[in-house]
Amino acid sequence: MERISVPFTGDGAGCGDLTWGQQQVWRAMVEVNTSMSMGGVVPVLDGRTVDDFAGELRFFMSRYPAMRSLLRFAPDGATTQEILGSGEAFLEVHTAASADGAGALAAEVYAGWKARNFDYAHEWPIRMAVVRAGEGGPITHVVVMVCHIAADGSGLAMMVSELAERDTIGSHAATGPLEIAAAQRASGRHTDNAMRYWEAQLRAIEPQRFAGYAKPEGARFRQVVWRSPALYLASERLAARLSVDAAPVLLAAYGVAFGRVAGGGPFASQVIVSNRFRPGLADVVSPLAQNGLVVFDVRGVTAAEAVSRARQASMSASKYAYYDPGTRLALIDRIGKERGEPIDLAVFYNDRRISERPPAEALDEAALPASEMVSETPMPYFNEKLMINVDDVPDTVQITTEVDTAYLPIGDLRRLLQQMEDFTVAAALDPGSPTF
Template sequence: MAEPVARTVLGGARMTDRIIVPFEGPGAGTGELTWGQRKVWTLMQQAGTSMSMGGAVPVTDGRTVQDLASELRFFLSRYASMRARIRAGADGGLVQEVAGAGQAELGIVDVADDGDPGLVAQELAEQWEATPFDHAEEWPIRMAAVRSRGAVTHVVVMISHVATDGSGIAVMLGELSERDPVTGEPKNPASAMGPLELAALQRTPSGQRQNEFSLRHWERLLRAAGPRRFGPRVDRGEPRYRLGFFESRALHLASKVVAARVGSSTSSVLLAGYAVAVARLTGITPALIQVVVSNRFRPGLADVSHPLSVNGLFMVDVADASFDEVVDRTTRASALCSKYAYYDPEQLEELRARVDRERGGEGVELSCLFNDRRLGIGLESPGPAAPPREELEAALAESTLRWGRPFPQYLDKLMIQVGSAPDTVELEIQVDTHHVSADEVNALMRDLEALVVEAAYDPTLPTAVRPMPPEPAGSPE
């Protein structure tokens, strides 16, 4: 028998109608959260939001309300994390209850004939993004159809981060597109490992050994790193937490040239450039960066929908080397970073606290981050030599840095995320300007771009970073 409809935030009186969507699927039960879910839950609590993903998407292919209801049913039936509600367990810890069957709601918003359906859809998406999920009572997915003159013009979807991540959404959309066009059944009838199954696997001796290996890697780098990444806080007024976007076709062209020459990926080239540029900005080496790693390369996890992306720890020496050498070092260090980015987040925090105590209470700052959100970025196929300098110089003149809407709160000091725009490098910058000013962000982006562009023509280009002087006697090791 189906469960009652879980409470859904659908905008109250703004909804003109709603459809009840029944569903059922495998993986039901009650148990612990996975490592990825626990890490996301902690970040959500710190940020005070559900860190939701989604938005308003135009519907241009004639899909109807019933088609969208079918899609919502597919998501809830196929992916156990979409049917999970999270509550406090008997011991005070968190448990998730995955329903085997239930009902959800597809909201419907009818827009007046003289209204703007795109604006209405965007306003609903922003409202949902700003409204935290009630994870104990609400399914972690919200979905609504926006209609104008009787036709669906937009679909609005918002999913809590504790239920998925960017790669998980790509899995869901990919499998949705591969459904049988007549029956609506998935191409692969067997669904991927659910969160309860993975959480149980992480508790096994094999899972615990992987956790121990990862923690040893983190401890080695934490003990080798200096404590600082950025200087002391300087009050630069408001807005403090800012979002920027840097777009560079020149960086796209040059990174492909360097990647092909070195036999690496453009992701490694951009990470190497970021590491050098940050070291130049701060004067601190080696570079220590948290890199977001998707663990879907691990056996059995390729098609998992629930969150698997966590931070790995990456360290690279950028001093007294050519940029090609730094890219090679980055490639090797990135492999270790990914290998050991699979761990119990609570045990990692315990490790960090212990290392901080043993270093005399001076914690290692880990507030510099990098996330390449592009999918399938591998080795670049060999290409022609670098384009004429005139072409890259013209592309350099096109590069732009613009600032978006500020954040009410930001947990780190600097993060860049590589977007998936075609034929350009699109970097999203999240920054605490009381530690890294807007002018310093601009200088950092221009330095990163110039470095990679020059390296496209000069395989021996030095990084112009000098080694750090030895720490004064008596400083914590």
């Protein structure tokens, strides 16, 4: 393996606080001891050379201050960041014995990176390598990994998009995390408004989401991937009938299914809000997502009303998901003490779909038995109790779930997923059908 030196310069150097999005990501990274990295292996089919990829890495380093950020840790526990104005990155060049083995070597490089956390104080938050077929042979694959402290999925997509336009963009630095953090410090209004909303919701819900801890059977923490073409068709069809997007339909299905399986009062879940709809943040390369809070009651209403309530709750959650994370944690702790028990917010929902989907004109009954449990694997650790992720997979609804089976047994999780489908299929046929 060779390491090609890639010197760079860029604007936006300085030291300062982490942004609100970075603070949330960093806390999660520490809790699960992982860099939560993103990236992958991409075949190279256009004849680009080592020099071409060195130029791409130089563009990333110069253009995006977040790629030049290193974390600084104070003795009192405070975490800040320093963005360097110049430095040296390295492009790794791996040589496969033959073209047939290049793909496997690229996958091996990526797996090795995935298993090794970034050195946050000394390593740039981007790793890049190329694989060539034989000594002096053509480049067959490029491997890229970005630490989550520097970018989220949308930011990574922006980097790829701007790479194709770099000749017109030039090397002028994009908006960096120090600028965002400064703007956040200057505006207390966002946090104040958000905390009023959060406090009202926290006082309206039951403190606990589950009945309590019970010794699980088998592995306690599990990841389950489930796929339902019927849920896809039904959600798109119901959305068209109600003149809404499918997103609130799926959120309503989650709320109804949770109530049917776990019981309780108004449904409450944290949701992941990208915050890129806010002025000046659409094209930023830095983690911007923060937790929102949806609360809506689906008991004793029609399916159409449940979707309407989910839609309104989702809009409110997005509006009030931009705040100082420390202030929110203090609020949750204070209200828990006032109510005499901690407020359990370890239930999450994350709709990760970004692709456009045409509305389904009809619900094909042949899709009903096609739902399947794709995989069920143990996890070494999970720092929440339930996380529902709607994946961006075409022509189906694929849900990746992480669960602590000490609070939601695996059988109940399987029922919850099936209830999401059952509710939505029934509602697509008759929006006036009851939720319970």
